[in-house]
Amino acid sequence: MPTYVNPEKCDGCKALDRPACQYICPNDLMVLDKTLGKAWNQEPDLCWECYACVKTCPQTAIDMRGYGDVVPLGASLTPLRGTDSIMWTVKFRNGQMKRFKFAIRTTPWGSIEPFQGLPKPAAETMKQVALCGQEKYLGVPQLPTVSKS
Amino acid sequence: MVQPETEIVECDVLICGGGMAGCGAAYEAAYWAQAKGLRVVLVEKAAIERSGAVAMGLSAINCYMGMKWGENQPEDFVRYVRQDLMGLSREDLVYDIARHVDSSVHMFEEWGLPFFKTPEGRYKREGRWQVMIHGESYKPIVAEAAKKAIGEQNIYERIFMSHILLDKNDPGKVAGAVGFSVRDNKIYVFKAKAVISSAGGATLVFRPHSVGEGLGRIWYAPWNTGSAYKLAILAGAEMTQMEHRLVVARFKDGYGPVGMWFLLMKAVLKNAYGELVEEKWADLLKEWLPYGGGKPIPTPLRNHQMIQDHLAGAGPHYLRTDEALQKMFADVQNDPKKIREIESDAWEDFLDMTMSQALLWASENIDPAKTPSEVVLTEPYLMGSHASGTGAWVSGPEDIAPKEYFWGYNRMTTIRGLFAAGDGVGGSAHKFSSGSYTEGRLAGKAAVAYVHDNPPPPTLDGDRVEAIKKELFAPLEVYEQSRPAVTRGDVNPNALSPKQSLLRLQKIMDEYVAGQGSGYITNGPTLKRGLELLELLKQDLPRMAARDLHDLLRAWEVWDRYYCAEAHARHMLFREETRWPGYYYRGDFPKLDEANWKCFTNSRYDAAKGEWTLTKRPFIQLIP
Numbered sequence A: 001m002p003t004y005v006n007p008e009k010c011d012g013c014k015a016l017d018r019p020a021c022q023y024i025c026p027n028d029l030m031v032l033d034k035t036l037g038k039a040w041n042q043e044p045d046l047c048w049e050c051y052a053c054v055k056t057c058p059q060t061a062i063d064m065r066g067y068g069d070v071v072p073l074g075a076s077l078t079p080l081r082g083t084d085s086i087m088w089t090v091k092f093r094n095g096q097m098k099r100f101k102f103a104i105r106t107t108p109w110g111s112i113e114p115f116q117g118l119p120k121p122a123a124e125t126m127k128q129v130a131l132c133g134q135e136k137y138l139g140v141p142q143l144p145t146v147s148k149s
Numbered sequence B: 001m002v003q004p005e006t007e008i009v010e011c012d013v014l015i016c017g018g019g020m021a022g023c024g025a026a027y028e029a030a031y032w033a034q035a036k037g038l039r040v041v042l043v044e045k046a047a048i049e050r051s052g053a054v055a056m057g058l059s060a061i062n063c064y065m066g067m068k069w070g071e072n073q074p075e076d077f078v079r080y081v082r083q084d085l086m087g088l089s090r091e092d093l094v095y096d097i098a099r100h101v102d103s104s105v106h107m108f109e110e111w112g113l114p115f116f117k118t119p120e121g122r123y124k125r126e127g128r129w130q131v132m133i134h135g136e137s138y139k140p141i142v143a144e145a146a147k148k149a150i151g152e153q154n155i156y157e158r159i160f161m162s163h164i165l166l167d168k169n170d171p172g173k174v175a176g177a178v179g180f181s182v183r184d185n186k187i188y189v190f191k192a193k194a195v196i197s198s199a200g201g202a203t204l205v206f207r208p209h210s211v212g213e214g215l216g217r218i219w220y221a222p223w224n225t226g227s228a229y230k231l232a233i234l235a236g237a238e239m240t241q242m243e244h245r246l247v248v249a250r251f252k253d254g255y256g257p258v259g260m261w262f263l264l265m266k267a268v269l270k271n272a273y274g275e276l277v278e279e280k281w282a283d284l285l286k287e288w289l290p291y292g293g294g295k296p297i298p299t300p301l302r303n304h305q306m307i308q309d310h311l312a313g314a315g316p317h318y319l320r321t322d323e324a325l326q327k328m329f330a331d332v333q334n335d336p337k338k339i340r341e342i343e344s345d346a347w348e349d350f351l352d353m354t355m356s357q358a359l360l361w362a363s364e365n366i367d368p369a370k371t372p373s374e375v376v377l378t379e380p381y382l383m384g385s386h387a388s389g390t391g392a393w394v395s396g397p398e399d400i401a402p403k404e405y406f407w408g409y410n411r412m413t414t415i416r417g418l419f420a421a422g423d424g425v426g427g428s429a430h431k432f433s434s435g436s437y438t439e440g441r442l443a444g445k446a447a448v449a450y451v452h453d454n455p456p457p458p459t460l461d462g463d464r465v466e467a468i469k470k471e472l473f474a475p476l477e478v479y480e481q482s483r484p485a486v487t488r489g490d491v492n493p494n495a496l497s498p499k500q501s502l503l504r505l506q507k508i509m510d511e512y513v514a515g516q517g518s519g520y521i522t523n524g525p526t527l528k529r530g531l532e533l534l535e536l537l538k539q540d541l542p543r544m545a546a547r548d549l550h551d552l553l554r555a556w557e558v559w560d561r562y563y564c565a566e567a568h569a570r571h572m573l574f575r576e577e578t579r580w581p582g583y584y585y586r587g588d589f590p591k592l593d594e595a596n597w598k599c600f601t602n603s604r605y606d607a608a609k610g611e612w613t614l615t616k617r618p619f620i621q622l623i624p
Helices: A020-024 A052-056 B020-033 B074-084 B091-111 B138-150 B227-235 B259-263 B282-288 B299-311 B321-331 B336-351 B355-363 B432-453 B462-472 B474-485 B498-512 B524-543 B549-574
Strands: A003-005 A030-033 A038-041 A062-064 A076-081 A085-091 A097-103 B005-016 B040-043 B058-061 B131-135 B159-166 B174-181 B186-197 B249-251 B373-377 B418-420 B599-606 B611-618
Touching: A003 A038, A020 A030, A020 A052, A052 A062, A052 A076, A062 A076, A062 B355, A076 B355, A085 B336, A085 B355, A097 B336, B005 B020, B005 B174, B005 B227, B005 B432, B020 B040, B020 B138, B020 B186, B020 B432, B040 B138, B040 B186, B058 B259, B058 B336, B058 B432, B074 B091, B091 B138, B091 B432, B159 B186, B159 B227, B159 B462, B159 B549, B174 B462, B174 B549, B186 B227, B186 B432, B186 B462, B227 B418, B227 B549, B249 B299, B259 B336, B282 B299, B299 B373, B321 B336, B336 B355, B418 B432, B462 B474, B474 B524, B474 B549, B498 B524, B498 B549, B524 B549, B549 B599, B549 B611
Parallel strands: B005 B040, B005 B186, B186 B418
Antiparallel strands: A003 A062, A030 A038, A076 A085, A085 A097, B058 B131, B159 B174, B174 B186, B249 B373, B599 B611
């Protein structure tokens, strides 16, 4: 289901330093057409339909259309991603609608303190098998091991 | 053509690829780097917030022991992986991931990844090894931790890494890596004492079911082009199980996950006539003892049953979502609130990780409680993280690896200072997202230890760097030089587009190297003919023309896939047995041959001579 961009909604992310879809697309597909001042999918047949651009677009200008090889027309799937949850609206070909809401994160964005509460590593522990924070995170007191055969 | 500028970046540990393994490597290396103030740099061809195989999200974490609840021990996991892989795994590597993986999963929860929980507060199990998550933001959360750990200034995005650099004075040792920006006319030369290749497995090496707009709507991420393998192969690192592959049964055309349906919802696979595929073809398993006699039935053998049923004319095959949901509804006395919860979980499974499948249901007006959905086998993928073990041959951990599997540093390849993780490591299947992250951590710590022991800076080979730089931008020159030969369009006597080159590769692989279009079957003569055609393709690939940096990226991704393809075909030719029926069949050696082939098949490529050497390496059982 390759993405397409609604020309009435896309503003080329003029207010940002780069188009949000172009920044996020994992496959380098979304690109700004400088003449139009709007984004487009330059290689839809390599679109994984991951919705990264759809979710991130500040104008909700990007949508998916079922890939033409097989998918019948008429349905839609629209996300609205907030900070702690995502809402999905599923519209069926026959007009039926379903809505779902799922959690996406339990902590505020940007709140991770990777090594908080962990001791500073000592160079002489480099050869030990313990990974960073083992005592805090592994959940058992001893790292299992097995004798070499 | 504008001549590219060159930026040289110096660091101690360089991580190529910022997916789950790369983010794990960044996190762990950054922690240990504090001891001596080392610089850790992570390079990614996209943006790490949404890159790698988990970019889209996941609905489950498929590798979690639950040791703190006494649910499973690492040796249980090794036995499971051994059975699923038809005997062949690097048990030291598998065990090592299993004993560490819980700590990674617990970190994810602390960072903010939402988990389904049982009333007692345990993670809700989907299956013995799987726990359920609300994983839409799995990758952004993991990426945030990696960014915070190494600092945003040490993350280089939109750079495609093409070659590992070896030390000028010691070609058995790594010196860095080279890549180019897909945003600016710029080449990056990274000088590093240790390099971790976590650049992902390979998709689209084979022709998929859809080749129009749906070419990219495959099961695994289409941006996984096999960089992890090509980087290691061209560096001369020893590779293992490159003949291995993954073929999985998935919902047709959307490639939505089936794990939750099979494991949690107890849905079954039936053919068009209502027969249970597993029951109907139970006797087939006896031909593949001892693995056919064990439980669970190995992934390739389940595929094998489905293929035989298809050949018997009994398709289409359906996952009976209707029967499973009706039973679940009856179990809750058709309570509308509970039905709504079950339905929500069923849809979330797709909406967290394969939205296309949900859209496909909506497009066909499918209510899974009333209508079953078709299941098919995918085209083959080359990967080391799922039910397959393709990748680099690496050292195991010092405390448990037998001497044949140990050469100094955990997860180090046969090139000193070059480490691998995730899909890049062979012989350690079933690590999935959490195990790949954990393997990145293991490689990250070991790489820092290596730098502590080997502090002298590497020496770059200036001539080699210049040669690679010239080669990198050559497709842009081919484009300019070839254009005058035609009025307009891509058909040119002197050039091939990257897309056409990719399609040519896929056709060869599908038809000669046991692709899905060939029923996953080949033989020696067919493989040899395929290798002849691959050699002709290799001669033509320097004619790939790139009109811009996006095309240049695609051209280099074709090279990634090319080397994966050639390694795959050569290994398949070398292994004269059929070990994984349902993944591929050697028609000329149709049986399992434990006496001769219960071993690893390894290869080494000599890039200067263009020659491959294949060898057997022993399988050593670590866990009784």
